[in-house]
Amino acid sequence: MRRPGSLTFVLLALASATALAMGPRLPMIDGHGHYTVAEAEVLPPAAVLAKLDAAGVRRIVVSGAPPELAQRLYRAAPGRVIPLLGVYGRGRDKADWMRDASLPQQVAAALAGGPWAGIGELHLFARDADKTVFADLVRLAAAHDLVLMLHGDAEVVQRALELAPSVRVLWAHLGTEPRPELLAAMLDRYADRLWIDTSVRDERIAPDGRLLPEWRALFLRHPDRFLVAVDTFSLNRWQHYEAMVDQIRAWVASLPPEVQAKLLHDNAARLFEGFLRR
Ligand SMILES: [Zn+2]
Structure with a gap:
């Protein structure tokens, strides 16, 4: 007769065999995350940290909406959260922030209540690249030695x-x-002034987990400039966090070991070095 629990044993053995075949998980920093009211209601900070642990993610870059939510997460685990000052929430969103003339002053005041590692994520496209509010936030980021996270076209970044x-x-x-x-x-x-995160593009650069040659060539040519990231822009993505991290790890694993370490962890650690040292 089958002993109770033997199926569990077989499943656990299979899981650990798979883990062994994949090798030990390299340390990772998730370079692009969000934490909004909708997520905070379901996932308190302890639950977010459990998600990071399950996925082997050491640190995460997080923008909150409203912005204080990133601080709530940071205070729960200062060594693991790299908070960005978001500008969305309370009626302001990615479509209209650049027209709010009071925003630069609000951001300057909020920076004093940090600590913050950066400002963003800011959504902006070429047609709005000349907005004064944007210029003011860029100068604030520079003046405070903060990283600016931009979601936009090349014109905006330039x-x-x-x-x-x-x-x-x-x-x-x-x-x-x-x-x-x-x-x-x-x-x-x-x-030395531009870094790029790969979030949400995993299928494009590595269809079915196989890294395309043109992207491999880019990562090898600029191994110090890319950060891997999930981009938890919804509760659903937080709920499937471990699977999305595994998807990232799968294509990164085909790169040379030193490049893997850079994309998964070291580039983010260097970009946010000033914040992590404080
Ligand atoms: Zn995002």
């Missing part, structure tokens, strides 16, 4: 980098037009 010669930009989702040759040209032009 505008930020030209407005403030010392500002550092984290460009979300491989940009709005994810083409290796475009990104390579931007990285060549803005060495």
Whole structure:
């Protein structure tokens, strides 16, 4: 007769065999995350940290809406949360923030209540790249030595980098037009000031988990400029967090070991070095 629990044993043995075949999980920093009211209601900070643990994620870059939610998470685990000052929530959103003339002053005041590692994520496109509110936020980021996370086209990223010669930009989702040759040209032009996160683009760069040669070539040419990330823009993505991290780890695993370590962890650690050292 079958002993009770033997099926469990077989399943556990299979799981650990799979884990062994994949090798130990490298440390990871998730370079792009969100935590909003809808998520905070279901997942208190302890539950978020349990999600990170289950996925082997050491740290996460988080923007809150309203912004204080990122601080709530940070206070629960200061060593694991890299908080960005978001500007959305309470009636302001990604479509209209650039028209709110009171925003720069509010951001300046909020920065004093930090600590903050950056400002963003800001959604902006070429037609609005000349807005004064944007220019003011870029200058605030530069003045406070903060990373600016931008979701936008190349024109917007260029505008930020030209407005403030010392500002550092984290460009979300491989940009709005994810083409290796475009990104390579931007990285060549803005060495040491531009970083790019791969969030939400895993299927595009690695269909069915197989990294395409043109993306491999880009990561090998600029191994210090890319951060992997999930982008938890919804509760659903938080609920499937571990599976999404596994998807990232699967394509990263085909890169040389030193490049894997950079994309998974070291590039983010270097970009946010000042904040992590404080
Ligand atoms: Zn995002």
